[in-house]
Amino acid sequence: MTRGRIRARLRRSHFHPFSCMRPRTEDGKGPHPIEGPGYSRVVHCNQPRMHRRKPLKYCSNYISTTKYNIVTFLPKALFEQFRRVANIYFLLAAILSLTPVAPFSAVSMIFPLAFVVGISMAKEALEDWRRFIQDMKVNTRKASVHVADGFGYKTWEKIQVGDVVRVEKDQFFPADLLLLSSSYEDGICYVETMNLDGETNLKPKRALEVTLPLDEDEAFKNFTGTIKCEDPNPSLYTFIGNLEYNHQVYPLDPSQILLRDSKLRNTTFVYGVVIFTGFDSKVMQNSTKSPSKRSRIERKMDKIIYILFSLLLVISLISSIGFAVKIKFQMPDWWYMQPSKPENLYDPNSPVKSGLAHLITALILYGYLIPISLYVSIEVVKVCQAKFIDEDLKMYDEETGNTAEARTSNLNEELGQVDTILSDKTGTLTCNQMDFLKCSIAGTAYGVRSSEVELAAAKQMAMDLEEQDVEISNGSSLKNHARNSWENSSGTRN
Structure with missing residues (x-):
């Protein structure tokens, strides 16, 4: 069904010299020699049903950036929690509290540990749930996809390899596409890849000339073709493949590939066929799994825990050695220390056994030297900091309408701490912003502001005039001084 849009009339001219982007066949070169490992991708254009069985069954277009799922949450979250030295210590203390030598009940050790670990795991689950919600917003975006009786809307997660997709201006590409045609007669389109490489300048893409007639919805009713190309890889700037269309083979290169998460600009619409989906x-391919981030404060806390545990061990050893000495030499004479069953822990005949048992008791008894509530306090503070970041009015961008969003609270205390800046000489750190100052149209000047060049020139002229004034004044004073000196010398001679 024709959408009735007026195609932009843009011819090949000196204004658009895209000769470097023309297909290789125009230069007399043939298709790419695609053989061997790494080039096993086969895409049947406009025939997604052929990719539902192996070996042509590819991954879906559903993506997930979450750190956990229902199955892996418990083991992964527990592993993350017991990477902390203090939690390992309290776990060992909780296990020792189950033995008969524990000075108090095991509940007093197990409950605080379960509370601390539970609070931290709940925070991890909440932050990962937010990532899941953001992923769902992306996966449920709508895209215009060709079906049997025309174009209809599908969610991104349901797009398959081989689908023909129509993308409108200022929309993101739902997958990696092969550009077939655009609203321009030359098949040119402009793409913003800021989400991929941070570049704000628009990059031109150009379709093959053989697919330029596919410029309306009805043209795809009987459209078929086969793409043989490289396997999925993380290289953003390379692509090798061939398109078999109308019993001929045409080479493909990166100038015909529209990457996912890039945006269509300055072009009314484009048509493309899906080559790579999802992961x-x-x-x-360039994304990594959500890493386990630990701030400097947490790493420093681990060192402090090591020091406190060493101090605790020294105190417990001194206490145990003194207890063993008392048991061996003074136990029989101290009536108030005589237990009802001396063979258990207070046997004067085995002071070493009694000392070791007392060591476990001392470790548990003096264990409060290591504060278990410290981690809970830090977790609560981090969550509150993340909330304040989300609601900070001074971190609101009026131009884009975006607010600050703390996707994780693990590194709040390191915000704004720049350690190393790596840049090239192309001005990556500059702000490419253009302001209208003035212009001249048909002899009429518009704009009253002065450019920085004019201001710098005026400033330089003012400085030159000041220097000239100083030189003139200095010259006059020298002449007057010379004249006075000559008159004085003349009077002296007379």
Whole structure:
């Protein structure tokens, strides 16, 4: 069904010299020699049903950036919690509290540990749930996809390899696409890849000339073709493949590839066929799993825990040695220390056994030297800091309407701490912003502001005039001084 849009009339001219982007066949070169490992991708254009069985069954377009899922949450979250030295110590103390030598009940050791670990795991689950919600917003975006009777809307997660997709201006590409045609007659489109490489300048893409007639919805009713190309890889700037269309083979290169998460700009619409979906797309190939982030404060806390545990061990050893000495030499004479069953822990004939048992008791008894509530306090403070960041009015961007969003609270205390800046000489750290100052149209000047060049020139002229004034004044004073000196010398001679 034709959408009735007026195609932009843009011809090949000196204004658009894209000769470097033309297909290789125009230069007399043939298709790419695609053989061997790494080039096993086969895509049947406009025939997604052929990719439902192996070996042509590829991954879905569903993506997930979460750290956990229902199955892996418990083991992974527990592993993350017991990476902390203090939690390992309290776990060992909780296990020792189950033995007969514990000075108090095991509940008093197990409950605080379970509370601390539970609070931290709940925070991890909440932050991962937010990532899941953001992923769902992306996966449920709508895209215009060709079906049997025309184009209809599908969610991104239901797009398959081989689907023909129509993307409108200022929309993101739902997957890695092969550009077939655009609203321009030359098949040119402009793409913003800021989400991929941080570049704000628009990059031109150009379709093959053989697919330029596919510029309306009805043209895809009987469209078929086969793409043989490289396997999924993380290289954003390379692509090798061939398109078999109308019994001929045409080479493909990166100038015909539209990458996922890039945006269509300055072009009314484009048509493209899906090559890579989901985690096979280049942007997801470059993504990494959510790492376990630990701040400097947590690492420093681990060192402090080591010091406190060493001090605790020294105190417990001194106490145990003194207890063993008392048991061996003074136990029989101290009537108030005589237990009802001396063979258990107070046997004067085995003071070493009694000392070791007392060592476990001392470790548990003096264990409060290591504060278990410290981690809870820090977790609560981090969650509150993340909430304040989300609601900070001074971190609101009026131009884009975006607010600050703390996706994780593990590194709040390290915000704004720059350690190393790596940059090239192209001005990556500059702000590419253009302000209108003045212009001249048909002899009429518009704009009253002065450019920085004019201001610098005026300032320089003012400085030059000041220097000239100083030189003139200095010259006049020298002449007057010379004249006075000559008159004085003349009077002296007379």
